[in-house]
Amino acid sequence: MGSYRIAVLPGDGIGPEIIGQALKALKSVEKKFGHQFKYTEGLIGGSGYDAKGHPLPQETLELCHASDAILFGAVGGPKWDSLPVHLRPEAGALLPLRKELGLYANIRPVQVFPALINASTLKPEVIEGLDIMVIRELTGGLYFGEKGRETLQEGGIRVYDTMEYKTYEIERIARLAFQMAQKRRKKLTSVDKANVLETSRHWREVVNAMAPEFPDVELDHMYIDNCSMQLVRYPRHFDVIVTENTFGDIISDQASQLSGSLGMLASASIGGKIGLYEPIHGSAPDIAGMNKANPIATILSAAMLLKYSFNLDAECEAIEKAVTGVLDMGFRTPDLMEDGKKLVNTDEMGDMVAEQILKG
Ligand code: NAD
Numbered sequence: 001m002g003s004y005r006i007a008v009l010p011g012d013g014i015g016p017e018i019i020g021q022a023l024k025a026l027k028s029v030e031k032k033f034g035h036q037f038k039y040t041e042g043l044i045g046g047s048g049y050d051a052k053g054h055p056l057p058q059e060t061l062e063l064c065h066a067s068d069a070i071l072f073g074a075v076g077g078p079k080w081d082s083l084p085v086h087l088r089p090e091a092g093a094l095l096p097l098r099k100e101l102g103l104y105a106n107i108r109p110v111q112v113f114p115a116l117i118n119a120s121t122l123k124p125e126v127i128e129g130l131d132i133m134v135i136r137e138l139t140g141g142l143y144f145g146e147k148g149r150e151t152l153q154e155g156g157i158r159v160y161d162t163m164e165y166k167t168y169e170i171e172r173i174a175r176l177a178f179q180m181a182q183k184r185r186k187k188l189t190s191v192d193k194a195n196v197l198e199t200s201r202h203w204r205e206v207v208n209a210m211a212p213e214f215p216d217v218e219l220d221h222m223y224i225d226n227c228s229m230q231l232v233r234y235p236r237h238f239d240v241i242v243t244e245n246t247f248g249d250i251i252s253d254q255a256s257q258l259s260g261s262l263g264m265l266a267s268a269s270i271g272g273k274i275g276l277y278e279p280i281h282g283s284a285p286d287i288a289g290m291n292k293a294n295p296i297a298t299i300l301s302a303a304m305l306l307k308y309s310f311n312l313d314a315e316c317e318a319i320e321k322a323v324t325g326v327l328d329m330g331f332r333t334p335d336l337m338e339d340g341k342k343l344v345n346t347d348e349m350g351d352m353v354a355e356q357i358l359k360g
Contacts, residue, residue, distance in 0.1 A: 003036045004310055007067035009060065011045040012080075012089060013283025014293040014346075015073025021295030021350025022071060022302040025322070028357035029306065029315045040067070044097075045075025045089035045283075055080075055093035064101065064274060069309035071302055072278035077285040089283075099139055102272030104169065105176050106136040106248065108265065108280060109304075110255045115327040119260030119336055122232065127258050132238045133184065134255050135177045136248025138269060140169045141199070143245050163199050165244065170206040172271070177242035178214040187218045187239035191227045191247055203244060224251070231255055256280055263294025263335045266301035268308050277305040291345040294333040296323055299353055322356035 008023070010016040023039065030037055042060035049055045055075065064070055075089035085091050097103075110132045117124045145162030152158055174190070181188040190207045192200035204221055211219050222230070224247045230237055231251065235258055243251065256265045262281040269276040279297030287293055299319060307316035326349070332341040333349050344352065 003038070004069070005038045005040065005067045006305070007060075007063045007070045008039050008041045009044040009064075009070060009072045010041065010047075011073040011075040011283060012047055012077050013074055013285045013288040015045070015075065015283055017289070017291065017346050018279065018293055018295040018298040019071065019073040021346060021353070022298040024350045024354040025299045025319050025357060026302050026306075028322075028354040029312075029318060032318065032358055033312075033315050035312075035315070044072070044093050046077055046080040048093065049080060049083070049087060049089070055087060055089045056096055061097070061100065064097065067274060069274060069305045070276040071298075071305060072276055073298065074279065074281065074283035076283050077288075095143070097276065098269055099144075101274055101276065102139070103269035103276055104137060104139045104271035105173050106138045106252070106267060106269045107180070107304075107308075108134045108136070108252050108256065108267045110134065110259055110265065112259050113264070113324060113327055115324070115330075116260050116264070116336060118338065120258060121260075122235075122258060126232075127235060130235050130258060131184075132235065132255055132258075133180055133240045134248065134252045135173065135180065135240060135242045136252055137165075137169065137173045137242075137244045138248075138271075139245075140165050141245035143249075163197065163244075163246070165199050165202065167202070167206055170203050171210065174207045174210050174242060176271070177240055178210065178217050181217045181240040182214060185239040186216055188214075188220075189227070189238055189241050190219065190221050191224050191241055191243035191251065192221065193224050193247070194221070195223060199244065207242075227251060228254060231258065252280070261294065261335050263297050263333065264300070265297050266304050268301070268304045270308055275305065275309040277301040277309075291347055292334050293346050294335050295346050295350050296333075296353075299323060299350070318357050318360055319353070321360050322353045325356045325360065326352045 010019040042063040142163045145164045147161040149159045194200040265280045303316040303319035306312040
């Protein structure tokens with residue numbers, strides 16, 4: 001039994017709807033396991049900008065610092081697309097929040113639920129039994145290096161983004177990846193472009209230098225282009241993948257599609273004192289407010305929060321088991337709907353998972 005503070009940041013679009021369902025699941029966990037979670041809501045993204053003039057209001061930042069973990073919905077939408085970059089929901093809220101909290105690692109589990117094996121565009125025999133953990137470096141590389149544009153005398157402009165890494169930035173994410181592999185099938189694939197990029201060559205040197213500390217982990221290296229191909233050819237090859245920011249951004253989305261629906265995939269950003277947990281999808285403005293969104297990615301993000309921030313493994317498993325149970329019973333939100341299944345809306349899916357946690 002424990003007492004924990006959770007900052008709840010629903011954000012924009014479908015954010016509030018899906019967060020509502022994750023809260024139902026957490027409340028079932030409280031009841032079943034005798035915990036007490038204290039939830040405090042904060043504004044973020046477009047709704048933060050509308051109310052406070054900034055997508056990451058100071059109050060929200062303070063709330064995050066005063067919490068044990070953050071449950072995040074999604075931010076953004078057409079309404080805020082024409083704002084200056086630093087005020088746009090994603091660039092102005094999510095990136096600085098990650099930086100401020102020192103969240104240098106994004107982890108995304110990609111699993112195939114047997115009940116959803118036909119939801120993927122890949123053949124069932126390719127994805128059956130798939131279980132990958134993609135670990136992406138989150139606060140370095142191209143997205144944070146020096147960038148700019150300058151006018152050239154001969155006409156046109158010169159534009160540049162700089163990919164850079166310091167040794168310690170590679171070491172800390174590699175350590176996390178090795179440790180994650182130790183708890184799983186003990187296989188780590190480090191992904192880079194060492195045939196071309198200096199940053200990748202150093203990445204590989206650092207990872208190799210650490211390998212003797214983890215003799216039980218089988219390490220291999222793969223170029224990003226090959227990794228991208230292998231992910232759709234033979235994804236069961238992979239256990240834990242670790243890679244730098246830009247490569248990770250792309251292959252984590254690619255890997256996510258192996259399992260079929262954006263609405264199913266959770267993620268955690270960790271590394272600092274306070275972890276941030278969110279579905280991998282965005283704010284889906286096209287279906288916002290329609291009670292149609294799949295809340296499972298957010299519910300599973302809440303499960304990851306319990307495991308990675310509070311070390312509540314059994315509670316995490318209780319949520320995962322409940323989700324599997326509801327899918328096995330044939331209930332589907334519209335994004336997963338197929339013949340012979342039972343259509344439910346966002347709220348109903350949330351209620352069912354919450355109920356199943358209590359029964360399980
Ligand atoms: P998106 O992920 O919001 O939506 C892509 C498609 O998937 C849409 O058709 C949407 O309806 C569907 N979809 C997404 N989540 C779903 C769910 N839970 N259930 C059912 N269907 C779902 O991506 P987008 O359309 O490229 O972006 C929309 C907005 O979200 C943009 O403003 C973008 O900047 C923002 N965004 C935010 C985050 C974040 O908050 N972390 C991430 C990605 C995009």
